[in-house]
Amino acid sequence: MHSSTAWLARPFRERATQLFLGILLAALATVTLLNLALPAGHPLHISTYTVTLLGKYLSYALLAVAVDLVWGYLGILSLGHGAFFALGGYAMGMYLMRQIGDRGTYGDPVLPDFMVFLDWDSLPWYWLGFDMAWFAFVMVLLAPGLLALVFGFLAFRSRVTGVYLSIITQALTFALMLAFFRNEMGFGGNNGLTDFKELLGFDLRSDATRLGLFLATGIALALGYVLCRAIVASKLGRVCVATRDAEARTRFLGYRVERFQLFVFVVSAMLAGVAGALYVPQVGIINPGEFSPIFSIEIVLWVALGGRATLYGAVIGAILVNYAKTVFTGVMPDAWLFALGGLFVLVTVLLPKGISGLLAYRLTPRRLQREPADPSSPHREAST
Template sequence: MSPSLFSRPAWTGILACAGILALLPVLNLAFEPGHALHVSSYTVALVGKFMCYAIAALALDLVWGYTGILSLGHGLFFALGGYAHGMYLMRSIGKDGVYQSHLPDFMVFLDWKEYPWYWSFTDSFWYAMLLVVLVPGALAFVFGYFAFRSRIKGVYFSIITQAMTFAFMLLFFRNNTGFGGNNGFTDFKRILGFTITEPGTKAALYLLTLAALVGSLFLCRWIVTSKLGRVLQAVRDSESRLMFIGYNPLWFKLFVWTLSAILCGIAGALYVPQVGIINPSEMSPGNSIEMVIWAAVGGRGSLLGPIIGAFSVNGLKSWFTAAFPDLWLYALGAIFILVTLFMPQGILGLAAKLRQPKEAA
């Protein structure tokens, strides 16, 4: 078994990292600002956001690293999960908005008189959570069925996924769609009756995100080390040979593609209450391309690599955009080029090479 799936040091590292991450909100609540052990609320929120990105990167690795399907549209599934949860959060505002109406402020401003039909029942948290799973999952299933049945693959599949997310971004930018236009959803007040800005609520959301990340990692590991995982890797390595021995790749690809979209939707749903906003810019093709970079930098086809990549790239982005805000896109492009040329297996692959004893001359 590959060291990334997982050797004893890898398990030790996973448990240690999970323990450290779980400790951050505890230190935030237990110690006052200024104390040596205090962790700022900003740091907790930032790491919580990174964990959402890590779930999305892990979902992408399942289809790209293990099945050979390069998607440039996973940002769409991430955003749809966020919008599904955001609809519940907007309805939870009640009459505490600027216009003191039962409708969200953006609907009052645009002279809407009632909720559109697709907002029905979104005042229920559990219905909204069902939408988080069903909306990206159903879209992925329908899109994937027709794409895979038509034998679309490689760069052509990547292009149409990018076109799909761009089309949805343009749709959600329109004010008449009922999703807030270019401003999207924001100014959330409550979740399940708890004030969303309370430190305890933020800590609970953070720990729930950590649990989702660990659960997603274990689920993906179980899939890729099973017989199903071996079939998926066969699809990646030689789909025509797999068909020759009697397998129909369609349903295997469709399963992993749909599951990956659902995991992205869950990541988006966890992202929105912690960041406090969701708008169509989350669907931009650039965001989907960044997910690919996370997986590539960390090491695709390893599960742990994309998680490492998501934390590394976004940590660097947080520092770089503060120090050199106009240069981040150039730096991101340079990172991708350098990794492609000199670290094709990413950070995890480089670490594995360094651990190997040098061959005798």
Template sequence: MGPLTPLRGDTGGQVMLAVVLLVAIAVPVLNLAVPDGNPWHVSTYTVTLLGKYLSYALLAVTVDLVWGYLGILSLGHGAFFALGGYAMGMYLMRQIGDRGVYGDPVLPDFMVFLNWKELPWFWHGFDMFWLAALMVVLLPGLLAFVFGWLAFRSRVTGVYLSIITQALTYALMLAFFRNEMGFGGNNGLTDFKDILGFNLQADSTRVALFLASALALAVGYIACRWIVTSRLGRVAVAIRDAEARTRFIGYRVDRVKLAIWTFSAMLAGVAGALYVPQVGIINPGEFAPLNSIELVVWVAVGGRATLYGAVVGAVLVNYGKTYFTGAFPEAWLFALGGLFVLVTLLLPRGIAGLFRLRLRRRTEAPAVREARA
């Protein structure tokens, strides 16, 4: 069984990964090798933008994993994303060293500003990349594990679960807004200088981050695909479609849910960690419930329970957002809101559903439509 076995039979995924591979080869070449004036030149801004889309795409895949295959509509996945981002942001803050505005060798600027005398205990060790990288997956994973352990054990499901995931991210947002938390309060963490010794502003670093995002997306996608094609994934789908029945057959529903849920959160953390160095800032706004709901829409637009649809949806919606907020800032919310309504009403299986419908119209469609949220 090779590493690509999970992709067998997943035409959409194969096409999607091929496109990502193509872009991952073409864009760096066009950015670094083609001179500035040439019409084929891809600007560094575009590279960063694409890198951002790819980290969003990975995030969307994690949401699709729990929503599409486990039936958990998480309105709080942005929290895991932001936690991963904060872990990475802390590493980047420590890398600034004495180049900050106040020139303190250890303390980040905002702590000097708040008149703190020493580093809070939870900031220790974040100057080491390996520890930060570990925290990127551990912190969201731990939060998801504790939250999921409580929620799934007491069989909180459906709408209730959605709403308390929303409460979770809302509470975290309020908490991170407080200066006393030690994460820069309202302003968050920003002003990063370099990562692993490479200047963050340099074109080559940007391209490297873009490539890392593409790689993370590919690996993350295959991992999720591996899960959903495994026995675990089959049980997950069974839980999604008939939770009580699965339980009565003898499966430990809460453990299956907990495992996939925690994995999904860890992967979301990775997405956040890739996102932060590319956009150069992380602040409590990332925890906002609106963000989490928005990313559910990416999945809905792309097509739920397809995984590759989530990637398509994330890229398309975000491209639309970039375009609209630039061209018609007034119209963006109308467009986004209209998208929510139209997709749920007219395209219950998203864009991916459009393709699949054409292929096997009669065979599968009713079964999926039956699959209740």
């Protein structure tokens, strides 16, 4: 294990990563077992509905890991990661739309229903190729990756950082939301893409496919986690942390800071795209709502609640907040926004290190507690 692959292997030697992967795989196995082995009436049986719900949480968790990679380790608060998530989702959605074939309401073998409804007579050029799975899967990575590349190149080159970057990422996702709401864009407008039938030949409504999607999401989360961990632990990751804590100083040491920022930003956007692609077949719809600035800010809250710059904290935060959301919106929908708003305030004011900060505090021996590993108040120069 030398040379080129050594950096990828390193995470597996870390205690925390082993623990995380162990718990995740155990959870995946348990859910599978409880879903398949137990009869429907058994109190411990996990229904397919719940499995899909958990799959949705896992795709959110992957998205949160992607955000934590740029926010926690690069100091870039992206308020537009929902855009990358949605782009990946739309790429997958376009493939699923083409898979419907002539089983749509209007029975057109090529055009999706909404295009027939709009009286379009042929597919727009950007829909070409989405009937092939490999092409769609490449686009899941490429579409968000390219957007992040162009946007990041422009932003980091001109050293737009801090609050300014946050605000323009928010403007980016807002502009995309407005664009995707337009019917003329050819992405289904307001209603988005929905009514999917099958993925790679598997019926999306069957229990087996749903369990498979859940497992695939879990594995994608594990792989994404390992990838992020590997990046963070590598020399590149150390430069990133240095950039986060003292950008100008890192620059003066001779590092081309914007290249590191750009690389990590693009990787993060691609991970978000994968999360979106796994999310869409499980919830069965993708619409411009995923581009809304509020959703993007919510993702940041998951990370903040779980604890910045830990990666596993992002997973915990995403699952906790979304579980709470499911419970609240079911029991008392009015209270959810109060709870969410309250969480934002409480976490930032009282729990700057999030839940993982609490855990770490409990688990760390007392003599080591003075160690300044606080990502939320780095020794940052005045850059704004």
